[in-house]
Amino acid sequence: MRRTSGVLLVIGVMLIVGEDVSAQPRFVGDLRGLVSVTGVERAQGESIVQLDGTLIGLTAAFRVGFLELGLRYAEGSIEQDAGGQAQDLVMGELQLRVQPVSFLQVGFGPHARSFVSDGTERWLAWEAEARLGAWLIPDIVRGTLDVALGLGGSINSGAEFGSASGVAGGLEVKVPSTPLYVGMGYSVDQLSQAEDARTDTIEQFFLRVGIWP
Amino acid sequence: MIAFRLTAFAAAVLLAWPGRVSGQAGALLLDSGIAAYQELDLAAATGFLQRALSASGDAGLTADQRASALSYLGAAAYLQGSADSAEAAYRRLVVMDPRYALDELLFPPEMTALFARVKRETKVVHVTVPPVVRFEAGEPAYEPHLVASSFHRIVVTIDARDGTAVRRLFEGLIGDSLDLEWDGLTTQGDAVEAGRYQLRVESQGPAREPLRVVRVPLDVSVVLPDTLPHPEPPSDSVLLPERAGRGPGLEALVGGLAAGVGIIVLPSLVASDAQLSGTRIVVGSSVAIAGVFGFLRNRPGAPISANVEHNQAVRESWQVEVDRAADENRRRLARPRLVVEAGEPSTIGLGAP
Numbered sequence: 001m002r003r004t005s006g007v008l009l010v011i012g013v014m015l016i017v018g019e020d021v022s023a024q025p026r027f028v029g030d031l032r033g034l035v036s037v038t039g040v041e042r043a044q045g046e047s048i049v050q051l052d053g054t055l056i057g058l059t060a061a062f063r064v065g066f067l068e069l070g071l072r073y074a075e076g077s078i079e080q081d082a083g084g085q086a087q088d089l090v091m092g093e094l095q096l097r098v099q100p101v102s103f104l105q106v107g108f109g110p111h112a113r114s115f116v117s118d119g120t121e122r123w124l125a126w127e128a129e130a131r132l133g134a135w136l137i138p139d140i141v142r143g144t145l146d147v148a149l150g151l152g153g154s155i156n157s158g159a160e161f162g163s164a165s166g167v168a169g170g171l172e173v174k175v176p177s178t179p180l181y182v183g184m185g186y187s188v189d190q191l192s193q194a195e196d197a198r199t200d201t202i203e204q205f206f207l208r209v210g211i212w213p
Numbered sequence: 214m215i216a217f218r219l220t221a222f223a224a225a226v227l228l229a230w231p232g233r234v235s236g237q238a239g240a241l242l243l244d245s246g247i248a249a250y251q252e253l254d255l256a257a258a259t260g261f262l263q264r265a266l267s268a269s270g271d272a273g274l275t276a277d278q279r280a281s282a283l284s285y286l287g288a289a290a291y292l293q294g295s296a297d298s299a300e301a302a303y304r305r306l307v308v309m310d311p312r313y314a315l316d317e318l319l320f321p322p323e324m325t326a327l328f329a330r331v332k333r334e335t336k337v338v339h340v341t342v343p344p345v346v347r348f349e350a351g352e353p354a355y356e357p358h359l360v361a362s363s364f365h366r367i368v369v370t371i372d373a374r375d376g377t378a379v380r381r382l383f384e385g386l387i388g389d390s391l392d393l394e395w396d397g398l399t400t401q402g403d404a405v406e407a408g409r410y411q412l413r414v415e416s417q418g419p420a421r422e423p424l425r426v427v428r429v430p431l432d433v434s435v436v437l438p439d440t441l442p443h444p445e446p447p448s449d450s451v452l453l454p455e456r457a458g459r460g461p462g463l464e465a466l467v468g469g470l471a472a473g474v475g476i477i478v479l480p481s482l483v484a485s486d487a488q489l490s491g492t493r494i495v496v497g498s499s500v501a502i503a504g505v506f507g508f509l510r511n512r513p514g515a516p517i518s519a520n521v522e523h524n525q526a527v528r529e530s531w532q533v534e535v536d537r538a539a540d541e542n543r544r545r546l547a548r549p550r551l552v553v554e555a556g557e558p559s560t561i562g563l564g565a566p
């Protein structure tokens with residue numbers, strides 16, 4: 001609960017700051033708050049455990065020319081359907097991106113996913129990402145598709161990192177006569193330990209509200 | 214007595230001198246006339262004073278000296294028993310200066326009474342105008358000041374050179390004095406054109422018959438103001454394309470379908486062994502449908518309503534600026550700056566006393 005309040009506070013502050021930042025002519029920033037309905041399928045041997053919950057968080061991006069620094073943070077609680085033990089899921093990502101052409105961005109950076117219960121199990125993957133974007137209705141509706149591939153990583157529990165990959169995509173709609181836009185999307189990330197000793201698949205349906213850059 | 218003789222001698226020499234009477238001659242004749250009057254040599258006084266009044270140019274009298282000469286000329290005629298001549302002299306004096314009053318210390322009551330009667334019966338107006346006035350047409354800045362000899366009816370007009378009235382400034386009764394205003398406009402409300410005009414003040418009798426007219430020539434010049442340039446029409450860089458090109462429609466279709474299919478298909482490849490929900494199909498389908506919709510909305514050649522509205526607003530805004538400039542120019546041209554230079558007033562009697 002305290003964490004949730006903290007995140008909301010950060011979102012509020014960044015919404016205010018983001019508005020100022022977006023007013024700069026050469027330095028452009030945008031900020032989005034997000035809520036996601038999240039499901040985690042954990043497969044370990046023959047055992048498959050399903051955990052569901054809701055995450056809230058934010059994404060932010062700061063652009064200068066064709067360079068962009070992207071941040072994403074989300075957290076929430078997930079638990080088993082059968083009323084099993086709940087745990088927190090915290091996800092954070094930092095990416096440095098370049099935009100070689102108008103419809104494509106490529107980036108690279110760390111992506112951490114932590115499962116917190118009695119202890120904290122942190123997966124850290126270094127991911128390369130390609131993001132395709134297209135205006136479906138010029139200046140009103142934009143569609144995006146992100147594909148990420150982990151190039152390496154580590155797990156703090158001592159288990160050996162195997163692989164990480166992800167896909168995300170959705171729509172963003174500018175709200176007429178306002179600087180706001182709303183978006184919805186879907187993403188799936190899969191993290192595997194070496195030799196598929198354990199595989200976590202994180203599936204999210206998310207809604208976003210942001211300030212148009 | 215000696216002084217009078219010396220003055221008379223000097224005046225006689227001047228009178229006898231052939232050609233043009235020199236510089237102070239008028240004043241000398243006036244002094245001689247006054248001296249002769251005081252010696253009751255009324256015939257000589259009349260002669261000196263008439264010569265003094267007829268002197269012109271450098272030898273001419275000042276306004277005050279003329280008034281003094283006429284008052285003594287009237288008095289001399291009165292004492293000689295010629296009331297008509299006295300009235301004529303006094304009438305000239307009133308026409309010259311409607312506010313003039315005989316000095317009661319110099320002249321007996323019967324003379325001042327006669328003068329007062331002549332003044333009452335002589336309907337004339339003295340007009341004073343500033344020599345040069347600069348003002349914007351429409352601004353009531355030209356202010357003639359009228360002084361009347363006595364209570365009577367007047368008509369004040371600004372006349373063109375051919376005598377037609379351009380503007381009637383006043384018609385009515387004047388008692389002592391009257392201040393008028395002229396804004397440089399004609400009766401129709403237009404600014405007068407450059408040219409010669411006259412301020413005409415007609416004094417009328419009881420039956421509105423014209424008695425006297427005072428004319429002040431006015432030389433009007435017009436200074437046209439600078440006008441605003443019309444704003445340039447909106448350039449192509451400001452206007453947006455009003456019909457869709459090939460790009461936006463294709464981007465919507467290809468982008469929407471690629472993203473939609475990617476959202477549906479790629480998760481199965483990334484997490485092939487996981488049991489994924491149908492959410493990706495909903496989201497992917499939405500993106501693909503939005504792409505198709507975007508293509509239909511922006512198919513090549515389709516009107517882009519937002520751009521059409523934007524361009525229309527830009528053009529309307531430009532038209533508003535054009536109209537504003539035109540209005541302002543019309544206003545400026547309708548209200549040019551005028552320079553009115555006044556000449557010497559002249560009074561013409563129309564046969565009336």
